[in-house]
Amino acid sequence: MKTKLMTAAEAVGRIPNGASLALGGSLFRRQPMAFVHEMVRQDKRDLALLTWATTLATDMLAAAGAVRRWDGIYAGFFRLGLAPNFRRAVEAGEIETHDYSESAMVARFRAKAMGLDFLPNKALLGTGMADKSPGEIKRMTCPFTGKPVLALRAADADFTVLHGYVADEFGNVQWPIVRDSDDIDQMMASASRRLFVSVERIVPHAEIVRRPALTYIPHTLVEGIVHAPRGAYPTATDGFYDEDEKALRDWLDVAREGRSRAWLDENIRPLADHDAYLASQGGEAALSRLDVREREYA
Numbered sequence: 001m002k003t004k005l006m007t008a009a010e011a012v013g014r015i016p017n018g019a020s021l022a023l024g025g026s027l028f029r030r031q032p033m034a035f036v037h038e039m040v041r042q043d044k045r046d047l048a049l050l051t052w053a054t055t056l057a058t059d060m061l062a063a064a065g066a067v068r069r070w071d072g073i074y075a076g077f078f079r080l081g082l083a084p085n086f087r088r089a090v091e092a093g094e095i096e097t098h099d100y101s102e103s104a105m106v107a108r109f110r111a112k113a114m115g116l117d118f119l120p121n122k123a124l125l126g127t128g129m130a131d132k133s134p135g136e137i138k139r140m141t142c143p144f145t146g147k148p149v150l151a152l153r154a155a156d157a158d159f160t161v162l163h164g165y166v167a168d169e170f171g172n173v174q175w176p177i178v179r180d181s182d183d184i185d186q187m188m189a190s191a192s193r194r195l196f197v198s199v200e201r202i203v204p205h206a207e208i209v210r211r212p213a214l215t216y217i218p219h220t221l222v223e224g225i226v227h228a229p230r231g232a233y234p235t236a237t238d239g240f241y242d243e244d245e246k247a248l249r250d251w252l253d254v255a256r257e258g259r260s261r262a263w264l265d266e267n268i269r270p271l272a273d274h275d276a277y278l279a280s281q282g283g284e285a286a287l288s289r290l291d292v293r294e295r296e297y298a
Contacts, residue, residue, distance in 0.1 A: 001170040001205075006224045008274060011196040012038040014224075015159050020048040022109075022155065022192065023057050024162035025235065026183035027078045028243040031057040032163040034198045034231035034274040040064045041269055050157050051075070052105065052184050056235055056251065059083040062095060063260035071098040071136070071155070073105050080248060084255035098133040100124070104152055108136070109184060111154035112191035120149040160192035163232045164217065165239065168205040171222030173197050174214040176239040189217045198228035200240050230278055230287060241290040247281070 012035060015021065025031040036057045039047075044066045051058060051072035058075050061067050063085035070090075076083045089095040100108070101123040111119040120140070124130045125148060130137045136153040162185050167173040173189075189195055197217065202225070208215060231237075234247035254263045271277050281287060 001219060003169040004171040004219070004222055004225045005169050005202070006226060008034050008038040008198065008226050008228060009042070011035065011161075011224045011226055012042055012044070014194070014196075015039070015044065017044060018046040019158040020050065020156070022050040022157035022160040022188050023054060024052070024160070024183065024185040024188055025055075025057065025232070026053045027055055028235045028248070029183065030163045030185070030232045030237055031055060031235040032161045032198060032231070033057060033060075033233060033235060034163070034226065034228040035161045035196065036060055037268050037271075037274055037277060039066060040264055041271075050108075050155050052188075053078075053182075055083065056248065059085045059251075059255065060260075060264070062086040062089045063255065064264055065094075065261075067095050069096040069098070071100065071105075071108075071133075073100055073102050077248065077252060080245075080252060084252065085260050088258075098136065099129050101129070104129075104150075105155070106184060106187065107152045108155035109187045109191045111152065112156055113187055116154060118151040118153050121152050122149055124150055155191060156193075157191075158193060160188050160195045162189060162195070162197045162217075163228070163237065164197050164199045165237065166201045166203050166207075167197065167199045167217075167222075167225050168203055168208045168219075169225065170205060171197070171217075171219035171225050172205070172208045172215050173199060173217035173222070173225075174203075174208060174211065175216050176214075186216045189221050192221060194223050195221050196224045196226065197222055198226040198231040200229055200231065200237055202227045228274055231274060233278065233281070233287065233290075236290075239292060241287070241292060244281075244287075244290055
């Protein structure tokens, strides 16, 4: 095995404008913000995003003018409301949207993970969602029952970026023993072509070997590992820290007023990296208030 450690800048530098990009995380959990901030700094453009339930990551990329297309199950801010920048861009015709139910999006990623071109699904039958995405959804007849089903094209993203818990330098990513699981990050990883994962901690390989059953992304899938403590901030990493609701509300205030691009110009683009961003938010002295103390990797 070879070391796969790199910086977020190096990882994002490998993603060209116009790429399709799967973004991990679910709602306010593990949005890959260290990567997203770096995409803003590098002024990425014309991206086609594939997401699960996305929040800040997609709204920030929409604010930066980086998104041309979105495929996913939800884009908003959960209990805090809608995603203002994303919504405005969709209404203005700047972002093409393709909506899926949860089981339909799972089928797309599962198909790719299985090496298939499509999987059948019935969830979207009788909805307008099927007709809106003819390039990815085709009507077909089940060869066994003769009943109608939908063929969903595999989610074939050029790149995948995730934020995880711990990994060794070789790219073996592990999760804590106690973990919420309302995301499909593991499936996204299995479906990936080129995968970059930021993690809270880098641990010795011996630690991975000691608890092999905790490895949910093996090194064979990973192109690059980025050490990014608080790499999901201001969203949460379960078992490590909770989301910063004040920071999320502050972003929404700026977004609703149409000042997001100016905010990015002031608070993200001039900074060297995610560590500098965390320092601008008060550093560990301020952010430790969000920590979840009962965690597997202390």
